[in-house]
Amino acid sequence: MKPTLASKRAEMLRALTETPLDLLVIGGGIVGAGIARDAAMRGLRTGLVEQADFAFGTSSRSSRLLHGGLRYLAQGRIGLVHEASVEKKILHQIAPHLAAPLPFIFPTYRSNKHWVLWQLKIGVKIYDLLCGGRNLGKSTWLNRSTLATLVPALNQTQLTGAVRYFDGFTNDARLVLDTLRSAARHGARVSNYTRFTAASRAQMWQAEVTDQLTGATGTIPTRAIVNATGPWADALPHSRVKLRVTKGVHLVVERSRVPVPDTVVMTEGKRILFAIPWGERTILGTTDTDYAGDPARVHTDQADMAYVLAVTNQFFPQARLTAADVISSWAGLRPLIADPHGKPSDISRSHEIRSPEPGWWDVAGGKLTTYRLMAEQTVDQVVKMLMAANGVARRPTRCRTADEPLLPEAEVRGISSVLPPGFSPDLVQHFCAREWAVHLDDVLLRRAGWHYYHREVEALAEQTSRGMAECLGWSPEQRLEEIRRYQQLVQSSPTPR
Numbered sequence: 001m002k003p004t005l006a007s008k009r010a011e012m013l014r015a016l017t018e019t020p021l022d023l024l025v026i027g028g029g030i031v032g033a034g035i036a037r038d039a040a041m042r043g044l045r046t047g048l049v050e051q052a053d054f055a056f057g058t059s060s061r062s063s064r065l066l067h068g069g070l071r072y073l074a075q076g077r078i079g080l081v082h083e084a085s086v087e088k089k090i091l092h093q094i095a096p097h098l099a100a101p102l103p104f105i106f107p108t109y110r111s112n113k114h115w116v117l118w119q120l121k122i123g124v125k126i127y128d129l130l131c132g133g134r135n136l137g138k139s140t141w142l143n144r145s146t147l148a149t150l151v152p153a154l155n156q157t158q159l160t161g162a163v164r165y166f167d168g169f170t171n172d173a174r175l176v177l178d179t180l181r182s183a184a185r186h187g188a189r190v191s192n193y194t195r196f197t198a199a200s201r202a203q204m205w206q207a208e209v210t211d212q213l214t215g216a217t218g219t220i221p222t223r224a225i226v227n228a229t230g231p232w233a234d235a236l237p238h239s240r241v242k243l244r245v246t247k248g249v250h251l252v253v254e255r256s257r258v259p260v261p262d263t264v265v266m267t268e269g270k271r272i273l274f275a276i277p278w279g280e281r282t283i284l285g286t287t288d289t290d291y292a293g294d295p296a297r298v299h300t301d302q303a304d305m306a307y308v309l310a311v312t313n314q315f316f317p318q319a320r321l322t323a324a325d326v327i328s329s330w331a332g333l334r335p336l337i338a339d340p341h342g343k344p345s346d347i348s349r350s351h352e353i354r355s356p357e358p359g360w361w362d363v364a365g366g367k368l369t370t371y372r373l374m375a376e377q378t379v380d381q382v383v384k385m386l387m388a389a390n391g392v393a394r395r396p397t398r399c400r401t402a403d404e405p406l407l408p409e410a411e412v413r414g415i416s417s418v419l420p421p422g423f424s425p426d427l428v429q430h431f432c433a434r435e436w437a438v439h440l441d442d443v444l445l446r447r448a449g450w451h452y453y454h455r456e457v458e459a460l461a462e463q464t465s466r467g468m469a470e471c472l473g474w475s476p477e478q479r480l481e482e483i484r485r486y487q488q489l490v491q492s493s494p495t496p497r
């Protein structure tokens, strides 16, 4: 008999609760996924719980760049840029399918004194050097006429020239999922829709969790706990994190409306926004504004959209974009280390790993690009504590996450890429059977990303729901309910569809 959802969920909860873990990770974003992979690869008995779907939080709502951050170089944060630039290259080596070299064109204008061509020319050369070897491509300079040929739609008024440099382009949600697939291959027990609610400590920690799908509860015994809950991190019991959370939105439009051969950097005073080529689409973003609401309810509002469209129309005057041109949008929250002073875009993107209580770690801040390093540093600390307490059955091995491919090529071909895959029933089956998809939006928004890419997504929702119904044994009513749930979720954002 085919296992039911309830029996599969009960089995996962039993696997997490029956034998003490060395490490429980709370949060299935990129930071939690990276920690679970590293810990499992070193031989620790590892579990991970995520309250919603994997990558539900910030890690499916970023700009998708693997970057040292030219902007941070301008702020003099050399250490941060070096660290992230080295990580960008490591990710290109271990996960080439999710780290495509991406050229950037950064035009400069006489009217903006914050970004001056000769300074940028020096900056991009330093940027190349900070990669600890060769960058993903060599930086160059472009004069006005070359630029006009390369990007004819770009505003030419007061244009002084441009620099061209390289970073990486990823698919953030896929990076989380593939990292978790790798963690699971190394023995980690990972469970989505499983919420951590409380913990107490005697000889070891007892973590209380609730299955969000069945309502079942359980207690996970574990020697160590890592709080990797991103924008939720300061609200977790036992957490000592202090965050300043800022919102950033992205809009997707037809590439033909903003025809960019490479990513084009659009400046607004000191701020920079991007027009990123994404197959037949262009991604526009982002904003950076303080946010104080429920992290689960963050969405793109009219003011966010108007701001991004206005900056884009200024740089590409013929585009004349309006809200009706927006195919999709996403809004995410940066979990920045608290600094009540200064503008959101000036706050450091560095990370912190703290242990406020024995066996408990808070990991906060950082970037998608630096997740592997954050994981390595966190697991180093956990291993040290476990060894000192004589608390592991087997001596953990060294960190290998920078050397071993994320997944074998055969496991990602046709499934995982910077562009959404084409629809196929087999793929939907794969997402359900091998990638923990339980709701329609798990596939449309995160595993395949079709929702963000296609304007006519209703037909895809219908086909996907039929495939999922077959795989997960949904009744006709359940299937319709899943379509309703997906529509409600995406309609809470005021994108025009």
Ligand SMILES: Cc1cc2nc3c(=O)[nH]c(=O)nc-3n(C[C@H](O)[C@H](O)[C@H](O)COP(=O)(O)OP(=O)(O)OC[C@H]3O[C@@H](n4cnc5c(N)ncnc54)[C@H](O)[C@@H]3O)c2cc1C
Pocket: 026, 027, 028, 029, 030, 031, 032, 049, 050, 051, 052, 053, 054, 055, 056, 057, 058, 059, 060, 061, 062, 063, 064, 065, 066, 067, 194, 195, 196, 197, 228, 229, 230, 231, 232, 236, 246, 247, 248, 249, 286, 331, 332, 333, 334, 335, 365, 366, 367, 368, 369, 370
């Ligand atoms: C607009 C924007 C653009 C960005 N662009 C880039 C970029 O281009 N490059 C880059 O390197 N970085 C970028 N970043 C930063 C990067 O996306 C984040 O640093 C990173 O995704 C944070 O990951 P995380 O795992 O810490 O948090 P999240 O991805 O938010 O994961 C935390 C998870 O914890 C779960 N959780 C919360 N409470 C509980 C609980 N009680 N029990 C179980 N689970 C729980 C949540 O549901 C969530 O899924 C960007 C961020 C934003 C907002």
